[in-house]
Amino acid sequence: MIDKLHFTEENSIEDFEIILDILAGDRDAYKEIVQKYEVRVRSYCLNVLQNSAQADDAAQEIFIKAYQALGQFRGAASFSTWLYRIAANHCTDVIRKIARWKTESWEALLEKEGEQLESLFSVAPKIERSEQSQLIAKLLSVLPEKYRTILVLREIHGLSYQELSETLECSVDAVKARLKRARQEIEMKSRHLLERKRV
Amino acid sequence: MDHQSIKEKLLSYKDPELSTAEREQITLHLTSCEDCRSAFARWEAVRSKFKALPSARSSEAFVNQVMARLDALEKVEPTIVVSEQRPFLRWLLPLTGYAFAFFLMILAITHQEQQVNTDAVLLADVPQASQWTFSMETPDTSRLLGIQKEEI
Numbered sequence: 001m002i003d004k005l006h007f008t009e010e011n012s013i014e015d016f017e018i019i020l021d022i023l024a025g026d027r028d029a030y031k032e033i034v035q036k037y038e039v040r041v042r043s044y045c046l047n048v049l050q051n052s053a054q055a056d057d058a059a060q061e062i063f064i065k066a067y068q069a070l071g072q073f074r075g076a077a078s079f080s081t082w083l084y085r086i087a088a089n090h091c092t093d094v095i096r097k098i099a100r101w102k103t104e105s106w107e108a109l110l111e112k113e114g115e116q117l118e119s120l121f122s123v124a125p126k127i128e129r130s131e132q133s134q135l136i137a138k139l140l141s142v143l144p145e146k147y148r149t150i151l152v153l154r155e156i157h158g159l160s161y162q163e164l165s166e167t168l169e170c171s172v173d174a175v176k177a178r179l180k181r182a183r184q185e186i187e188m189k190s191r192h193l194l195e196r197k198r199v
Numbered sequence: 200m201d202h203q204s205i206k207e208k209l210l211s212y213k214d215p216e217l218s219t220a221e222r223e224q225i226t227l228h229l230t231s232c233e234d235c236r237s238a239f240a241r242w243e244a245v246r247s248k249f250k251a252l253p254s255a256r257s258s259e260a261f262v263n264q265v266m267a268r269l270d271a272l273e274k275v276e277p278t279i280v281v282s283e284q285r286p287f288l289r290w291l292l293p294l295t296g297y298a299f300a301f302f303l304m305i306l307a308i309t310h311q312e313q314q315v316n317t318d319a320v321l322l323a324d325v326p327q328a329s330q331w332t333f334s335m336e337t338p339d340t341s342r343l344l345g346i347q348k349e350e351i
Contacts, residue, residue, distance in 0.1 A: 042255035133251040183210035
């Protein structure tokens with residue numbers, strides 16, 4: 001199996017060597033992988049799940065799953081993209097479980113925080129950064145899960161179209177289409193907010 | 200590109216994957232279209248605030264928790280994927296079962312016992328020849344019992 005693992009430019013040599021060591025039986029080598037990627041994975045979980053305790057639990061599960069599936073890593077994509085794929089799938093499952101008892105509609109959010117939301121769409125907002133962060137989190141939470149996932153991966157974690165396609169296991173054209181719809185969804189909400197204000 | 204085509208690509212204006220030609224066309228369109236300019240400004244305002252979302256801080260405790268969980272799961276080892284061997288002609292077994300069941304069904308239909316219409320039997324003027332028709336004649340018990348009458 002090990003000889004099937006092939007090196008690509010996207011994979012760092014360091015990751016490649018560590019993975020070979022782990023697969024050869026050196027479990028402790030996995031600590032280097034966790035240390036290297038824990039901030040990225042925990043941040044992704046936090047951005048998507050918006051709860052630090054749930055995010056840390058999810059991140060732990062993701063690293064355990066990644067370890068158990070390490071034998072399936074072929075090196076065609078970078079290790080970080082492969083890890084993001086596991087993280088995206090795991091967080092999708094968690095969101096679907098949470099959604100059974102916790103969903104807030106866009107209308108409910110407008111009723112509660114209409115005025116503050118308006119500042120999100122303003123170039124010169126009159127609110128603090130911490131408030132901006134809470135509002136963005138709330139805005140993301142009313143989006144469909146697939147839009148939330150792609151926006152976090154693209155706008156916060158900076159994945160390219162190609163990396164998104166490998167992470168979300170779809171074509172680059174599908175990535176472009178989904179990203180466009182996700183962005184349009186936010187733009188439409190901003191338009192709706194402004195029209196509501198005029199009425 | 201017309202207004203609709205521009206609108207489709209407007210929100211990806213800052214994506215490095217967009218071609219230079221496409222970007223130039225959008226730039227030109229933005230100078231003349233108030234609606235697109237305003238939509239793009241709203242999107243950019245939101246996009247710039249995505250960075251305000253909190254990110255996790257490096258935590259050695261987290262790393263140790265993951266490693267402790269791996270240690271606790273003694274049997275957990277990186278799984279090497281072995282492609283599953285599918286038995287040859289795996290579909291044949293259920294197919295044989297279905298064929299046999301079908302055969303039994305056909306057999307049951309073709310060898311059905313002839314049904315007696317009881318109404319027709321009871322209401323008929325003429326006695327019907329069936330296992331339920333009673334003979335009015337007194338049976339010859341001697342013949343049935345195989346006793347030969349002695350001739351006087």
